[in-house]
Structure formats: C-alpha cells, structure tokens
Amino acid sequence: MRTSNNLIGLVNFITFLLSIPILGGGIWLSNRANSTDCMRFLQWPLIVIGISIMVVSLAGFAGACYGNKFLMWLYLFVMFFVIAALIGFIIFAYAVTDKGSGRFVMNRRYLDYYLGDYSGWLKDRVTDDGYWGQIRSCVRDSGVCRKMGRRLHGVPETPLMFNFRRLSPVESGCCKPPTECGYTYVNETMWIPGGDMIGPNPDCMLWNNDQRLLCYQCSSCKAGVLGILKQSWRKVSVINIAVLIILVIFYVIAYAAYRNVKRMDNDEPAGEARMTKSHPSHFEI
Structure with a gap:
C-alpha cells in the first residue's frame, strides 16, 4: 500500500511540473498579445487549464502523502475532465487555424x-x-x-x-x-x-x-x-500535445495505483479476521 501511495504521489508531482509549460504557454500568448497579434481571448483557456492541473495535482499529492483516498479520487475525477478540456482546446486551436498562410x-x-x-x-x-x-x-x-x-x-x-x-x-x-x-x-x-x-x-x-x-x-x-495568430497557436499546440500524451500516461498509472490501494484496503479487514480466527487471544477452560 505504501508503494502505491508513493507512486501516486510521484505521478502527481510530475503532473504538477507538467502544468508549468501549459501555464507558461498561456502567459507567453498573453505577452505576445501585448506586442504583436493583440488577441486576448486564447490565452485564458490555457491559463485556466494550467492552474487547474497545478491545483488538482497538489491535491492528489497531498492525498498520497497522507493516505487520503478522497483526495486521490478527487484528483482522478477532476483530472479526467481537465484532460478532456485540453484535448478540446488542441482540436479547436488546429481547427480555427487550419486555412490561410502567406x-x-x-x-x-x-x-x-x-x-x-x-x-x-x-x-x-x-x-x-x-x-x-x-x-x-x-x-x-x-x-x-x-x-x-x-x-x-x-x-x-x-x-x-x-x-x-x-x-x-x-x-x-x-x-x-x-x-x-x-x-x-x-x-x-x-x-x-x-x-x-x-x-x-x-x-x-x-x-x-x-x-x-x-x-x-x-x-x-x-x-x-x-497569420501571426496561426503561428503562435500552432507553437503552443505542439507543446500541449506533448504534455497531453504524458498526462494521459501518468493518469493511467495513477488510476492503476489507486485501484491497487482500494483493493488492498478491501482485503485487509478480511485478512485480519482470518488471523483472529486462526490465533484466538484466549483459551476456554
């Protein structure tokens, strides 16, 4: 069980690190908006997704450290929708920049x-x-x-x-x-x-x-x-695709580790009952 918790904690910590390039991409687009393309609506979904991954990863990391299964479950539940939102954002970014070039x-x-x-x-x-x-x-x-x-x-x-x-x-x-x-x-x-x-x-x-x-x-x-919007969005989307692939892999690992924790918790009471039955604590006279 401790091994599974450590694995979940490690996965959450790495996921937290992966939120940094997503958040950084949103901030980069925001800075680009101030100097070149002046479009201020694309960076906010990225910033929100990056902050969400960061917060949820911290919750999952805390849950693994303190053995709180609710926080582990919350991490898996919310991260599923965050990954879905990131997929939707990538598809949207490529769809709206599909046509046109110099x-x-x-x-x-x-x-x-x-x-x-x-x-x-x-x-x-x-x-x-x-x-x-x-x-x-x-x-x-x-x-x-x-x-x-x-x-x-x-x-x-x-x-x-x-x-x-x-x-x-x-x-x-x-x-x-x-x-x-x-x-x-x-x-x-x-x-x-x-x-x-x-x-x-x-x-x-x-x-x-x-x-x-x-x-x-x-x-x-x-x-x-x-044209410059297309260049900026495509650069950020390439980073997001790489992060998405890693997030999905770590999500599967975290889910498997969480299932293992639950299975061990369910087996433990039955095991204790068998030990009590096999080794009674008193004798009848």
Missing part, C-alpha cells in the same frame, strides 16, 4: 498576406468591425511598425536589403502596402506611388504614409494578424 512574392524574401486566404470562426472574429477597432489600436500602439527600421554600419536600409528581409505577418500586412500595388520604397514605413500603383487590390488605395494610419485599415493587415 503568399510567396517574386524577388522577395517576405510573404504577402491576403484576407481571402483565411476563413472560419477566427477570421469572422478578427474582421468584426468592433473587435478590429481594438486590434488595430493595439497593433498601432505596440509600435511594431516603428521598430522595423534598420541601419547597417550607420547606413539606412536600401530597397534591395528590405526586399530580402524576413518580415512577420503583422509587419508585412500592416506596415507596408501590398507588393502588387507597385509602391516605391522610401523607408520601411514610407512608400510613394509607382507607375503601376492602381491594381485590383482595394488595399492599394488604403495605404497612407501617415504613421498613425499606414495599412491598419487594409485587409492585408487583418490577414497579417490572422
């Missing part, structure tokens, strides 16, 4: 982003007028476009150098006009109309060199936000 541009290292390449719940969420107003303000206030400037040995970046930069989806979609619009590069966030400026893309008319406007109203900016 397009390759000839003679460019960066990608261009188009809203038409995305679809589904996440696109509807981002493009909602009321919600997009908050995202646009957040992206602008984060200074992500202002921070794009680079100098090489004190010399400003040339158009050729800019063309071969790797830009984040937000930098590409919100801080410069779409490449097909034919604007001429002045610096990272200032472009002048070229000979082939007017194209079929409505964003060509929305670009503005005013640093408060740039392309924050462009569909390409919305696509850029969707």
Whole structure:
C-alpha cells in the first residue's frame, strides 16, 4: 500500500511540473498579445487549464502523502475532465487555424498576406468591425511598425536589403502596402506611388504614409494578424500535445495505483479476521 501511495504521489508531482509549460504557454500568448497579434481571448483557456492541473495535482499529492483516498479520487475525477478540456482546446486551436498562410512574392524574401486566404470562426472574429477597432489600436500602439527600421554600419536600409528581409505577418500586412500595388520604397514605413500603383487590390488605395494610419485599415493587415495568430497557436499546440500524451500516461498509472490501494484496503479487514480466527487471544477452560 505504501508503494502505491508513493507512486501516486510521484505521478502527481510530475503532473504538477507538467502544468508549468501549459501555464507558461498561456502567459507567453498573453505577452505576445501585448506586442504583436493583440488577441486576448486564447490565452485564458490555457491559463485556466494550467492552474487547474497545478491545483488538482497538489491535491492528489497531498492525498498520497497522507493516505487520503478522497483526495486521490478527487484528483482522478477532476483530472479526467481537465484532460478532456485540453484535448478540446488542441482540436479547436488546429481547427480555427487550419486555412490561410502567406503568399510567396517574386524577388522577395517576405510573404504577402491576403484576407481571402483565411476563413472560419477566427477570421469572422478578427474582421468584426468592433473587435478590429481594438486590434488595430493595439497593433498601432505596440509600435511594431516603428521598430522595423534598420541601419547597417550607420547606413539606412536600401530597397534591395528590405526586399530580402524576413518580415512577420503583422509587419508585412500592416506596415507596408501590398507588393502588387507597385509602391516605391522610401523607408520601411514610407512608400510613394509607382507607375503601376492602381491594381485590383482595394488595399492599394488604403495605404497612407501617415504613421498613425499606414495599412491598419487594409485587409492585408487583418490577414497579417490572422497569420501571426496561426503561428503562435500552432507553437503552443505542439507543446500541449506533448504534455497531453504524458498526462494521459501518468493518469493511467495513477488510476492503476489507486485501484491497487482500494483493493488492498478491501482485503485487509478480511485478512485480519482470518488471523483472529486462526490465533484466538484466549483459551476456554
């Protein structure tokens, strides 16, 4: 019985440690929201799941240390639903980021982003007028476009150098006009109309060199936000899948150990009764 309790305690302690990367993923997304994608609704399910695993693991660990079968049972009961919630979150994250990616541009290292390449719940969420107003303000206030400037040995970046930069989806979609619009590069966030400026893309008319406007109203900016959301969610989901597999394995181990504790508890009274019957404590005279 002591061996089973020790095993349950060890499993709960490791489960507690596994809650740290899940919680850390939620906090990382929260920090990303402050600087790039400005989406503040995905990190909370992760944070809640991480804290839940942490608290439940501590309860199970205490139950194993003090031999409290109720806390052990509570750990198994609640952890089942936490694992189910984590599975649901992973499926949801992959489902809403299934479509859409940047397009390759000839003679460019960066990608261009188009809203038409995305679809589904996440696109509807981002493009909602009321919600997009908050995202646009957040992206602008984060200074992500202002921070794009680079100098090489004190010399400003040339158009050729800019063309071969790797830009984040937000930098590409919100801080410069779409490449097909034919604007001429002045610096990272200032472009002048070229000979082939007017194209079929409505964003060509929305670009503005005013640093408060740039392309924050462009569909390409919305696509850029969707693009960086996809990158962030997929990175976190990979970690969550690895943690989920380990959690399931440890859950099965803890369940088997708990069943062993119950079986031994049920066998112990019967064993004591047999010992009492075989070795009476007094003799009849």
